[in-house]
Amino acid sequence: MDLSRLNRRDEYEWEIPMRGNMRVPGVIYASEDLMRAMDDKVLEQTANVAMLPGIVAASYAMPDAHWGYGFPIGGVAAFDAEAGGVVSAGGVGFDVSCGVRCLHTGVDLKELKQKQAPLADGLYRGIPAGVGSTGQISLSDHEMTEMLAGGAAWAIGQGYGRAEDLARIEENGRMQGADPTAVSTRARRRQRDEMGTLGSGNHYLEVQLVSEIYDKKIADIFAIVEGDIVVSIHCGSRGLGHQIGTEYLKEMAQSAGEFGIALPDRELACAPIRSPLGQRYLGAMRSAINCALANRQIITHLTRRVFAEVFGRELQLPLLYDVSHNTCKVEEHLVDGKKMTLHVHRKGATRAFGPDHPDLPQELKAAGQPVLIGGSMGTASYVLAGTGAGMEIAFGSACHGAGRAMSRHAAKKRWQGRKLVDDLAGQGILIRSPSMRGVAEEAPGAYKDVSSVVDAAQEAGLARKVAKLLPLVCVKG
Template sequence: MQDFGLPTWMEHIPRWQQRLFLAALFGAELSAPRAFDEHGHNFYPPILAVNKWDGFVESGSLFLEGVARLLSQFGVITTKISTRREQTNQDGTVSYRLRLILSSTPDNLIRLWGQIGFEYNLRKSALASAVAQYLKHKVQVLQTRTEAGKAAVAMRIAGVPRSEIHLELAGVYTSTGFLEHSLYRDPDRAVCVGGQFATFEKYRHEATAGLGQSGMVWERIASIEPVNYDGDVYDFTVDHPDHNFVANGFVVSNCGVRLLGSHLDIEDVRPYIDRLADAMYRSVPSGMGTKGNLHLNQAELDEILAKGSKWAQQEGYARPEDVAHTEERGQMAGADPAKVSAQAKKRGMGQVGTLGSGNHFAELDVVTEIFDANTADVFGLRRGQIAVQVHCGSRGLGHQVATDYIQAFQAASKRFGYELPDRELVCAPLDSPEGQSYLAAMNCAANYAWANRQVLTYQLREAFAEVLGGRVPNWDLFLVYDVAHNMAKIETHWVEGREQRLCVHRKGATRAFGPGHPDVPADYRTVGQPVLVPGSMGTASYVLVGTAEAMRQTFGSCCHGAGRVMSRSAAKRAVRGQTLQQELERDGISIRAGSMAGLAEEAPQAYKDVERVVAVVEAAGIARIVARLEPLAVIKG
């Protein structure tokens, strides 16, 4: 009720001090975030209220105006200051209530609760953190729906059939009904978030589960993109005697790349490229959730998990030289099928011999350039030669293994006293029962992936025989090498002058052992291990060879691809799958894809320049360029 205002110097102090003042004030006086009851997607405008006796109303208004000016420095918009008579007091004086009303648009609330928030009020602070993250999701969905609606109209004007519009644009938040409605609605009218979007209360219940009033929310990483930064960075250590841990990033799905060579030249197959593309597409089942042609029982699946490529050899899907030219000979020791859940096995039961979706592919290539003639000769590569690349992993089984152990490690993380900023960073010491179980399950996923790529090789050999049998002298495919990435392995390396057993996690990386290493196939040991670096479906790929320098610098590791510069969602916004297919085919690359949206995700412009990537790798000395391959046909899920 007193006469006070905001000091003028408050508007000139550092921003962080202004934020502390506002957050402390708001913790006591600003209304708490609250969603409308009707649908739960929108929020009431935040209100900062003060009560003043008659005679002090002007100072109260000046105080709120000062707060509004401070808020404007954070980009937070206020709408008005209202004044109303509140009550007549016992002494005859009159009290007035002044209210500073803030804009309730999503962007404004994100700035308010994301940048300023509340201090000294745990309930409000935790609630504001959840609302800010919820509204970020809402803004993304609104943007997705707006862009999809505009794209639908543009495609319709261009004469694209409705069925193709639906195929290209339909998604979780852009149903066919929404797309149809977009064709007739007022284009200037703002879209709503849609019925598929969760209410705030439902989101909050899931996003803050187990976190109490910490102010944290569970969230998934949407993309990882490089930024230009030249400043301090910080690392963390693990408070455990063994100074190591296993986290979700260790087990992904043991993706890998396999390179098959041939005895064919480009001129031998040029008349048959489209027919080969069709046969490869039929022989390599692709797409999310796709089932393969093998019908396995539980005992057979367990054998795959334990034996990997050796199972494929005993069943007639692999040759001895295939196994010899596979990393670890296609079988990780220590795999224990009992550590893989029934749900993971169920998902993997029907997917052996399938490609999957995302960035997985099968590709018909031609070797266009040789940089190291001696090493290329050892690998069986020559200029003008036809080759095939396969990139895939352990499919739904590997994904489920990761999901299962994220959940299992929740309790382990608490037991070992780890405080986590993200629930997917759950962890446990490597030598703990949980850590050992995880490694055993991961090794099963690796073996499954090797068996999967080996069965795909068998099916690709059949496709070549179907198209080229009787038309060319020798249509056989031989395995140059199969190497995994996104994998953690126990290996021996020299550290500080002595050999040590290490857990080497190659996330976004692949093995690149140098010459003389006993784990390199005997016929390659004089030159080193083949290193496979695919580009994108419209650019070149490279075969490199590991070096002794890689053993010294990177524990025998190298990049496993060009790497993305654009997230999948950004690529889909920037590129139309059908247009991309037409452009690639004009460039002489046959495309077979089950999803135009999936094709757009993997557009060449979404990736770094592979030429520069391998040049940097060679300049660093961790691998040496051997051969360049260019695509003739690409199979995508």
């Protein structure tokens, strides 16, 4: 990225000055190295988002920002409905409520090592992953409606997990304001056989070792210590979310003219929050959030079953937390000392509420919200915590992952799946995947270094580093 077009406000804060039709400035949080490596398209897209009606404070980009469609991936933007603010399908993304859930296992490294291969095989057999896979349950239309309204709470009602899981999920596991009637027949059809499936691409289930603690006080509150074994699940709302995203993107693109919204780029397709289309999208998108929460809940249940089988005893596998990083949520924030109710879009950005936030469960209030950052296959993941300072910038948001450094095509040419699996096994990391081509395209080297992204998030004050997680088993779609 050409840095001459930016004002450096601070070591980790770069301002895109107002120009043209921008209503607010743009702000990118990153180190100078990350900024130089970032695509110019991020600057352009962050500036374009700043032109949308009703945007408040600034159009933000996180340290892992990259070129998206319309909004950058790693973009955060909040809109005021009273000021004609908009909601955008492209501002949420196709994989609505894609996110990360982390489970404690209570197993130690020694025991894990003894059962590592059977565990990898058990998880691979027990959790459907990859193109063409189907879940073990097929939902009728009535059940689908209940799931879309009930989220993880619905799944628990069906026997997938325990009631206490809900407190450790954003929105207590059930997104309010979902409107299943706004979800089309085709979106329902696409989801019918996909409940409890991981998907493919960068989605995974990993068994990980807590290899380093950076903040002992917060780690104590999160109940993680060095040497712990945890499970991280990265997936989203599956076919249902994808279908909702594609349908509303097209509808918004074709309706922008009717709303008198001049789009700098058609893919910024949006609708006023206070319009029938805006409300319909919000109702459908919240249903998709519930679908993602239910999906991760079912996968949690399947994971618990596999752990019980492999280790020969009942293991609780309680939740550390469950975060979503493709959402639009109604939140209250202080803007210039004034309390405002805003529609906050986070696309490839994780909510990172600071300590004492009312939405946090009592036992986590002193620490701030756990922020779960996924790495790529074979590399580190991180647990961060929201900060008080972070609430003042970017509406309590942080990064979400590494982001690709090279295309799938380039990765496929450079690496061979089978060899990668063997090499990683040599390093003590067991990969299980139905597709060796998929493994090659997801090679660790095809992604940026997540460590520098996490460091920048901490230095910018967005979140605080708590722990580093290293993979031991990775199930890929």
